[in-house]
Amino acid sequence: MARGAATEEPVRQRLLTEATRLFAERGFESTSVQEIVAAAGVTKGAMYHYFASKDDLLHEIYGRVLRMQMERLTTFADASGPIAERLHAAARDVVMTTVENLDDSKVFFRSMHQLSPEVYKIVRADRRRYHERFRDLVIEGQRGGVFRGDVPAEMVVDFFFGAVHHLGTWYHPGGPLTGPEIGRHFADLLLRSLAPVG
Amino acid sequence: MARGAATEEPVRQRLLTEATRLFAERGFESTSVQEIVAAAGVTKGAMYHYFASKDDLLHEIYGRVLRMQMERLTTFADASGPIAERLHAAARDVVMTTVENLDDSKVFFRSMHQLSPEVYKIVRADRRRYHERFRDLVIEGQRGGVFRGDVPAEMVVDFFFGAVHHLGTWYHPGGPLTGPEIGRHFADLLLRSLAPVG
């Protein structure tokens, strides 16, 4: 009967989708479990069947985002070609991905600190690994003399991802700029600011 | 006995200070009014004597930050000297001010969306005016040919302030970089990314 595969859309998935939407809209603390299950068309019992807690639901949302972003970054970082091009492509991609999944991004930067201390640590560690991978690209360029070396790579990454995370604050689909356009501009700004002296 | 002026530190001020600290630490929704008044050494009645609501308390915190930042920006923007220098000084200053008042900044970007719709609109409008003042500096430089013109000024401002707002996420006093150092680096990154072609 091909059950669990595709009745319409599995309950677990619907819960994640609706929770993401609501958390992005009103924040984690201002969204009740009751609202989430109502939006997904189920009851609380169903939610606590699939997730250990409201916290766990948030954690799952983060896990999904982090896994996807890390996967994409690795693809671009490990490609062949000049370091400047690889960094540009990776930077451009993360902006486009962020714009395409704006709700995920909003939840991320608004509600991360609402996780329990233990789960928060795990998420921070994952995020750190991601930043380090990105930072290594900058360092590689600096070592090769392609990027200027008089600026800390770590700080450049924080600078850039600050800008990326804040897309959720000001970007609206249908605005004057599309995702790919912003991606190109952001990547250009990053690469230019790293251009070697002289 | 010089009441309302300066017994030790006025109750109203203590409430604002402690509320800022707690909101920055745990977020607006996760901080109860009870915790705030306990930290300030008073009771709920005292808080509701000075503030109309918990929301109003948050609004006051924002008002203070916005007024200060706007005042400082105006000083740097209206100074004399080349546009590049004025923008550099303004950018450097906003980073230093943000680092020096990190709690204010954390509250700002974490809890702004928890305000009531009406108050939220007011804060957004104030913030917009601030961004516009900053954007006008970029446009001035572009018109004068000092900055490259192939990048939307509005977006550059969002890019830069994204990075500034996120200082609260990663900056810790006592880390490898001081506020002024980060200020200089950030301003350098901004100015370099605006350097004209060729």
Place this chain on the structure above:
DNA sequence: ACAAGCATACCGACTGGTCGGTCAGGTCGG
């Protein structure tokens, strides 16, 4: 082939507790 046994998926009333906000009243300087 069929029933007993069991796992999965889900329901919804309920509980213990927290929260923002109110209010009647006390205190004290001018």
Place this chain on the structure above:
DNA sequence: CCGACCTGACCGACCAGTCGGTATGCTTGT
């Protein structure tokens, strides 16, 4: 004795999480 300042008990709303129960269908022994 008034009004600004402040107290602390209290209220109604709400919330995360629990629990006893139902329905369905797969597995397995015979």
